Amino acid sequence: MFAKAFRVKSNTAIKGSDRRKLRADVTAAFPTLGTDQVSELIPGKEELNVVKLYAHKGEALTVYTRGGNPILFELERNLYPTVYTLWSFPDLLPTFTTWPLVLEKLVRGADLMLPGVVVPPTGLPQVQQGDLCAIALVGNRAPVAVGVAAMSTAQMLAAGLKGKGFSVLHTYQDHLWKSGDKSSPPAIAPLAVNSTDSNEEKVDLGLQGNLSCLTLEGEEEDRKVHCAEASEDTSSGAQSQDSWDGKPLQEQMDELLHWCFLHALKSRVKRADLPLLTSTLLGSHMFSCCPEGQQLDIKKSSYKKLSKFLQHMQQEQIVQVKELSKGVESIVAVDWRHPRKGSTLEGSEVRRIIIDYAKKNNLVDADNRNLVTLDPILCGCILEKNEQHVVTKLPWECLLTRCLQSMQPAYQVTFPGQEPILKRGKLCLIDITLAQKAYNKKVTVVRNLETYGLDPCAVAAILQLRCQASTIVSPAPGAKDSLQVQIQGNQIHHLGQLLLEEYRLPGKYIQGLEKAPKPGKK
Template sequence: MFAKSFRVKSNVVMKGSDRRKLKADIAAAFPCLSSDELTELVPNKEDFSVVKIYAHKGDAVTLYVGHKNPLFFEVNKQLYPTVYMLWHYPAALPTFRTWPPVLHKLIGGADLMLPGVVVPSSGLPDVKQGDACAVTLVNNKAPVAIGTAVVSNAEMLSAGMKGRGVCVLHTYMDHLWAFGEKSCPPTLPDEEGEAEDVNGDKCVTDEQEESGEDEEEEEEGEQSAVQEQQASEPVKGQACPAVAEQDEGVVEKGDEEREEDQEDQKSPQEVMDTLLWQCFLLALKSKVKKAELPLLTSTFLRNHMVSCCPSGKQLDIKKSSYKKLSKFLQVMQQQHSIVRVKELTKGVESIVEVDWKSPELRFRVPEETCMEALPLGETPYHPPEITTLYLVSARLQPLFQDASKRKGAALQAAEVRSIVTDYVKTNDLVDETNKNYVRINPTLCDCLLEKSEYQEVETLKWDDLFSRTLGRMQECYQIVFPGQTPLIKKGHIEPIDVTVASRGSNKKVTIIKNLEVYALEPSAVASALQHRVQASSVMQAVPGTKDKVLVQIQGNQIQQVGHLLLDHYGIPRKYIQGLDKAPKGGKKK
């Protein structure tokens, strides 16, 4: 579920009542935990937040984050622990043991197959179908994966330990693990063997690296499959060396220490005031549109300011000197005149006006700031370059032989015209009496004419020559996303399909399909439309497909969908189908 990056929808601090409810849910799901352990997991006064995210396939997931690490995640009202939680309480779930090389497959998104399960002398854990369970490695009780049992333990044995055993939801080194401190699994001695690391080696500490002590290499076959993905023995609070090498944009240690020193000189209130000011300006600059005004202040905070908070930081107004959003906006109105706030309905404030010409808003948002403020897993979108190509067929190969174009070569229409023109002129096939015609030689006869035309057609017009050539070539398209290798696919590219359908009580809904073809994240499009039209949206799997998801939003929103796809994402109109069905505005009386 977390093998690919996910998108953060919201991140808020949990209230006391919500914490009590969460403790009750954890106690019900994991009865082996004592009351003291529950209090340690969900503290009453320390920071503990709830983060709502969308997985890469559109699944809505709730994370519960404490001690800087995600401790639980909730899917379909089912609560699961993360590896961070199980490293402290490994007995919270029944566990299956497997070999270290299998972890590489689990991290890649595979499920745990029964042939890879190591059956201990005490037998398999007692599980039923659908029960939450953990996966550990041989000689280390620290869990490295969490999932659900595909069948009961009795059915596993009766099937001869063949087939799927555990449907894996979360693993060590996936994107949910990366949302935390990126620490490595601890070494927990196994009852049936001596303790060792995840990959069976001893960890190399910084002191050992400095003194030149190296690890002993394992067998080459196992090392090539596991070495890059497995971790060494952890140092508490320290990220894995392998991950540190892979993470892009890692700041050097000296720079981090200088930044931390600067922040340490400020009080927590000053740090939060600065973050609040930055998120406020960035939200107005890059998120809020004039058409959205008036905008509820609560919506502005939840949907705009929070999403502009840099990754790794948490926006909490209560920790600022303002304490309340209303007081902060009042200062922005009186001292800076950036916004004007008005109480449109009793007790509910809205931003009714924004001074877009304010000096504070006329700054240029640095590209790094925009990138940092994007939700996790989301990057600035750039529309792809799409080019129609034509493949050289076996029948036409003699015509393209002089141009060194073999069967299967992909050419643009202009290249085809140029090659055909050069062939005609090289072989002196232009009709002397009328240069608008081309004389047919045996090669052109075999390539372009039907059998019934062999004896009848002696010349063709230039346009007919070109159209016949393209008509006998297989059409395909090349799609190029910025920074990626061009992809060539046969057939026509599917346009983004926008339609309006009726649901119960004759209610209209707008349905958007084929967003994935253009590398558009359905969850991001759904969220953007929600903010624009203030209507609920849902995502559903497209019947008959594996990875396609459609977006459905209430009402006839074709016009807003068109503005979003054309203006915001930059998709050419010819690749969007159904915009002509947008409702036309009636005449004002």
């Protein structure tokens, strides 16, 4: 509604009687506000103005301003709070969350579509169609937009979070916001969630705040090879479940369940065994495929029951399950050609596969359990041609490192409610550099923002306001479909604050922060 400039018809001070009526209207429109809060919003003595205007599409609106900032606007006798008001009362409206890069589209007049809505661990707020709602960015409860729900929460979930979710009326950075003091949203921490579901921490690189729900599964993590771990496993014949890269027990059990299931299909179940009772698959095949020192317990997995897990495998079109007799399920078909090749593996999975393979085939050296004898399969996987007849044994550390190095690196980006995005190659760091321009002037250049779900244009707009410096967004040299942001001067300090403190990116994924100006120097 305010994506384009509006035309002001009149701007007058509010009368005493109108002030009292406005206070009564606010109380009726927003019953969650207490008397003191209403008095704070509509004070008795501070100057209030009534602005009559026409939006760019011709709608007639009334805007109420206090201290120069718009605090409320009225359309067809309905009152709506502005973002300035919501920053003082962030819990005034049911709040839905979206990503920072979506904000730019909302500012340009777009409505918020449901695929852009982030589902928090506590679930979506309960609203009805037509309810007034606030929209915030992940990691900050300060609303950045006001809109009307296009459907109820139940309808949103029934639609699979597809379609239009909210008709957006007003946003941070639109022309109504610009009519005020143009201040930025305050940092309001998300409400604490007491959750016992540790599965939320899966492969979490510490991306909280504005990227709290973003997980990056990078090849750097996969390449962590611990010789001590491998030696301990082979020498003692045991591997603690809590030692799998420190992952939550439920996630460990999910991985072990998938591993035992696929291993059983590949090495134990034959076509002649079908139809095969699901209880027989578990008791006679999957349990026996469990790596030594580990114990498969389906109740500790996220599936809880074998039937639920097999339903998932049936959805993946790996097996077909039928109830051949009442209450008894059997596997009646297996897709032996199911495309498992090319799927991703984490470093811990690769290590577990190699260790299990070496032990099962008696490749661990009897005299020195830190060495592994290379059979023809391992030789073909990791040895160069000139090493084929020379190298016969390798230490665990060298074997695991070579196996990982022979695999193609990849990383995965996952946004809630969306399919994971898998990309080949190494995970690029956000690269910050200083460049020298004419007349000894410096500029700050930042690249690879898109990899972490950040919109370069949105980042440039924020930095332009904070640094009070010109910014340029241009194609990054040598990088296809990638943009770089250039800011006048050495702005690494501001850039670091934005990335580390607001977007909460771990510092290990950013290079160049050390080039920030020293305190006391410009």
